[in-house]
């Protein structure tokens with residue numbers, strides 16, 4: 086059978102960075118081919134090469150047996166290749182229908198009727214449908230993701246590339262997405278799926294290529310690999326080196342551990358926080374939460390139940406409608422970001438691109454953003470001291486970059502996340518850490534390191550609040566877990582309780598509300 090896609094001895098560098106070198110890969114029509122690898126291994130670069138987003142430096146590509154060398158994404162589309170990017174590309178102020186029409190391109194300009202016909206075909210074949218008249222910025226993240234996929238399917242591609250599509254999704258949306266991938270493959274198309282999550286790989290994939298440091302560490306049908314093999318090929322060390330609780334979460338089994346005794350007085354106090362949405366409904370409906378020094382509290386819940394809004398209020402991005410937020414003696418309810426940092430509040434925001442970093446600035450500047458004044462000498466920035474300090478953090482956190490002066494925008498997604506995590510954990514004193522989706526987009530080795538660092542921060546006395554859609558991770562990390570449901574926090578459930586997973590599942594659907 087002629088493969089849908091073949092790469093032979095492909096290489097790509099960005100200046101001094103060798104992103105891919107000597108990479109060969111084969112994807113068959115009718116299969117879901119997973120591309121795995123640690124942060125910075127070259128997965129996005131590989132997708133961008135196939136999609137025409139970056140140009141080939143060496144090697145060859147063939148598409149259904151024909152030589153293939155797209156210079157831009159429109160060439161790829163014309164050849165039948167479409168890509169769902171790591172970051173959403175829908176215009177939030179347009180309706181989904183308008184977004185789909187816009188994406189259909191000037192050449193096709195389908196009228197609404199044609200759009201509806203295309204959508205009817207997609208619904209029939211793949212079971213996918215979206216609310217056309219809703220604004221893209223107002224629909225849940227899972228629906229936005231579906232719209233991105235539909236946008237691609239409307240072009241009827243032969244090969245669909247999905248770059249970490251599940252990173253932003255909750256468990257139910259992940260299941261739906263994986264089922265969609267399967268249906269697309271069953272319809273005879275080839276699917277390339279980039280993901281960090283081994284559970285997803287084994288559930289959805291037929292075959293895989295594992296990249297490490299820009300080269301192929303392993304490839305073949307997934308039936309030939311166990312979870313241990315994949316982890317070792319990805320991170321270059323045995324799975325037994327990783328945190329056993331994390332390993333348990335890879336297997337998606339329940340975890341249990343000693344209940345911690347936290348007896349100190351709470352230092353984090355959220356009292357009666359409310360926040361209204363634009364349509365007048367309550368995103369936060371009287372949130373009360375206390376966290377003691379050394380305690381890790383998790384917030385679980387189906388996305389859209391107020392978790393994101395809670396972080397925006399705690400970070401000071403939006404003031405609450407009522408209620409208060411205290412950190413020790415400091416009333417931070419209306420404090421400035423600088424005031425929050427000075428009080429010892431570290432925030433890892435959910436959206437690292439818009440809130441977590443400044444892409445046009447260097448890694449060094451991003452790492453020390455809240456503390457750049459510490460590097461001022463006679464009114465000027467002492468760059469060599471800044472870069473020396475940054476080089477130490479880069480080394481310690483395993484950030485893959487050419488050096489402290491590299492721009493944030495040139496880092497892979499996972500390495501950008503590592504910079505944000507490193508910066509917030511380095512606050513001194515760190516009285517409280519609020520971490521929203523702290524491991525999103527990280528490879529399993531980096532997840533292991535971040536969970537370890539959050540635990541150490543708590544052991545050193547920080548109160549920690551972790552908001553995550555990864556329940557296994559919360560169970561592995563937290564002492565108590567509360568569940569966000571319609572703007573309130575239900576529970577708490579002790580993470581070490583034998584039935585914790587079931588109890589949290591019940592609260593997620595509002596069973597005890």
Ligand SMILES: Nc1ncnc2c1ncn2[C@@H]1O[C@H](COP(=O)(O)OP(=O)(O)OP(=O)(O)O)[C@@H](O)[C@H]1O
Pocket residue numbers: 099100102103104122123124125126127128129130131485486494495496497498499500526528
């Ligand atoms: N435009 C660019 N300029 C400079 N370096 C780049 C650019 N794009 C990617 N790189 C570098 O190429 C390497 C591979 O990056 P890539 O984004 O392909 O990794 P990845 O496997 O997708 O990582 P992640 O899992 O973190 O998303 C990284 O070292 C990255 O810093």
